[in-house]
Amino acid sequence: MSETIGFIGLGHLGLPMATNLLKAGYSLLVYNRTASKAESLVVQSAQLVSRPVDVVTSGGIVATIVWDDAALESIVMSDGFLEHLGPNGIHLSMSTLLPETSKKLAAIHAQHGSVYIDAPIFGIPEAAIAQKLWIPFAGPQKAKERVRPLLQAMGGQGIFDFGEEVGAANIVKLIGNFLIGSAGYSLKEALSMAEKNGVDPKAVVDMLTQTLFPAPIYQSYGKRIAEKTVLFSQSAIPLKDTGLFKKTAQQVESATPIASLLYELLRSDEGKAYTLPTASSKPDTSS
Amino acid sequence: MSETIGFIGLGHLGLPMATNLLKAGYSLLVYNRTASKAESLVVQSAQLVSRPVDVVTSGGIVATIVWDDAALESIVMSDGFLEHLGPNGIHLSMSTLLPETSKKLAAIHAQHGSVYIDAPIFGIPEAAIAQKLWIPFAGPQKAKERVRPLLQAMGGQGIFDFGEEVGAANIVKLIGNFLIGSAGYSLKEALSMAEKNGVDPKAVVDMLTQTLFPAPIYQSYGKRIAEKTVLFSQSAIPLKDTGLFKKTAQQVESATPIASLLYELLRSDEGKAYTLPTASSKPDTSS
Numbered sequence: 276m277s278e279t280i281g282f283i284g285l286g287h288l289g290l291p292m293a294t295n296l297l298k299a300g301y302s303l304l305v306y307n308r309t310a311s312k313a314e315s316l317v318v319q320s321a322q323l324v325s326r327p328v329d330v331v332t333s334g335g336i337v338a339t340i341v342w343d344d345a346a347l348e349s350i351v352m353s354d355g356f357l358e359h360l361g362p363n364g365i366h367l368s369m370s371t372l373l374p375e376t377s378k379k380l381a382a383i384h385a386q387h388g389s390v391y392i393d394a395p396i397f398g399i400p401e402a403a404i405a406q407k408l409w410i411p412f413a414g415p416q417k418a419k420e421r422v423r424p425l426l427q428a429m430g431g432q433g434i435f436d437f438g439e440e441v442g443a444a445n446i447v448k449l450i451g452n453f454l455i456g457s458a459g460y461s462l463k464e465a466l467s468m469a470e471k472n473g474v475d476p477k478a479v480v481d482m483l484t485q486t487l488f489p490a491p492i493y494q495s496y497g498k499r500i501a502e503k504t505v506l507f508s509q510s511a512i513p514l515k516d517t518g519l520f521k522k523t524a525q526q527v528e529s530a531t532p533i534a535s536l537l538y539e540l541l542r543s544d545e546g547k548a549y550t551l552p553t554a555s556s557k558p559d560t561s562s
Numbered sequence: 563m564s565e566t567i568g569f570i571g572l573g574h575l576g577l578p579m580a581t582n583l584l585k586a587g588y589s590l591l592v593y594n595r596t597a598s599k600a601e602s603l604v605v606q607s608a609q610l611v612s613r614p615v616d617v618v619t620s621g622g623i624v625a626t627i628v629w630d631d632a633a634l635e636s637i638v639m640s641d642g643f644l645e646h647l648g649p650n651g652i653h654l655s656m657s658t659l660l661p662e663t664s665k666k667l668a669a670i671h672a673q674h675g676s677v678y679i680d681a682p683i684f685g686i687p688e689a690a691i692a693q694k695l696w697i698p699f700a701g702p703q704k705a706k707e708r709v710r711p712l713l714q715a716m717g718g719q720g721i722f723d724f725g726e727e728v729g730a731a732n733i734v735k736l737i738g739n740f741l742i743g744s745a746g747y748s749l750k751e752a753l754s755m756a757e758k759n760g761v762d763p764k765a766v767v768d769m770l771t772q773t774l775f776p777a778p779i780y781q782s783y784g785k786r787i788a789e790k791t792v793l794f795s796q797s798a799i800p801l802k803d804t805g806l807f808k809k810t811a812q813q814v815e816s817a818t819p820i821a822s823l824l825y826e827l828l829r830s831d832e833g834k835a836y837t838l839p840t841a842s843s844k845p846d847t848s849s
């Protein structure tokens with residue numbers, strides 16, 4: 276495989292995914308706002324460029340995975356990006372975005388004869404390295420078939436087709452992240468109650484993940500909470516994505532009682548390392 | 563096995579569990595407030611009695627599974643119940659209760675030389691019939707060993723020991739039910755958002771239960787929501803148990819933001835068959 280792929284966004288997920296592509300034999304043109312993050316890829320023969328447009332091959336594939344809607348829009352609108360991609364070009368957009376942003380960008384690409392596919396990524400960096408990512412995708416059928424091997428090479432162990440309408444995959448992504456957040460905070464609330472009642476949180480997690488909740492999310496969050504390590508890696512992602520979920524729901528007048536509460540809980544926890552309260556942290560009233 | 567067991571409470575779970583005991587060869591003395599519910603058991607040679615005390619064998623085992631704390635307390639306090647159970651008697655209490663009720667009842671039993679074990683049941687009636695119940699239990703070690711085969715015979719595919727302190731198993735039960743409710747309502751909120759955005763809820767559930775949430779709860783609730791059937795069987799149990807979770811948490815000053823919201827959501831849904839809103843149920847503004 277000597278096909279050259281443009282790759283923009285070398286964050287916690289983007290970097291291992293680009294690395295996987297190089298290992299699979301693809302040639303890469305890479306761009307990242309902070310150029311130094313490309314060092315390990317350059318060593319492996321990727322070519323680092325200084326403008327987004329320089330990763331674009333006419334009629335080729337550009338993959339992007341950036342922080343948010345605004346970052347992606349500024350790339351797409353940067354000088355020459357769309358003109359260069361042109362007819363038969365595919366923008367494989369892997370960021371977590373508002374579905375309406377995906378739809379808007381898809382329309383803009385269509386005006387230039389190119390295709391926009393949304394394919395946001397489920398997985399932590401360790402899962403990208405281990406090639407165990409889950410990827411929902413949506414867009415025109417032929418273009419999806421063309422990018423499918425690429426998604427597999429990036430580390431997608433499972434790729435799920437949500438039809439031709441761009442935006443659908445991002446709806447699934449926002450739902451997944453909302454359910455992860457809800458499960459995590461519910462576990463935190465439940466295990467805190469257990470511990471304050473003298474019941475070992477680890478024993479509770481052990482039973483529940485062997486019975487009702489044998490799911491990776493409950494296993495990993497349960498372990499983190501029981502061991503009093505950081506719940507959400509102090510990341511700003513859960514807050515951002517819960518905000519996107521709320522906005523997407525509210526645009527269609529779908530009620531968000533739990534997402535709204537979760538948003539407030541995440542906001543109040545933002546930047547804090549989460550630890551369970553312990554008996555010794557209770558106010559000392561003995562003296 | 564010709565050991566005679568006392569059994570009180572022939573509800574949706576109690577009846578199939580008692581049936582399993584008969585099939586396993588135990589002899590049963592049964593009591594239920596509504597005597598007619600014992601009919602199928604009597605046909606299978608169980609002996610129906612007219613007062614709770616009449617199921618009690620001195621030094622034997624009495625299993626109870628009743629609606630709530632008050633129902634269980636009235637049985638324990640009924641004439642002769644504790645006196646009859648006496649030294650070496652075991653009360654195997656399988657109802658979902660406030661942990662403090664379990665502790666109080668354990669102390670009262672101890673005054674009569676008998677032992678109280680809490681062993682609330684995780685499972686729907688179909689799981690009881692299929693002998694696929696999950697049972698956490700807590701209480702004095704020797705008594706737990708004596709009732710373990712009984713719990714297995716009732717349908718316990720997994721029995722989890724939460725130590726000697728009575729009440730711990732009910733804390734686990736309340737946590738499990740809270741997490742089930744939280745997962746169910748979160749899914750409902752998420753799939754409603756998907757549907758109103760034109761994304762098929764079934765496809766979302768299919769992906770999520772193959773990836774992040776391969777748990778029976780997400781599978782069964784996801785299916786029910788996607789197929790617009792009843793979410794919580796119009797049962798009063800989730801509301802009752804969420805109330806018990808809140809009370810147990812608040813007694814130890816553990817915060818309950820999600821449980822409190824869930825309680826309000828359950829209260830507003832009480833008695834309603836839950837169905838997802840559909841496009842056609844939107845207000846018609848076309849005419």
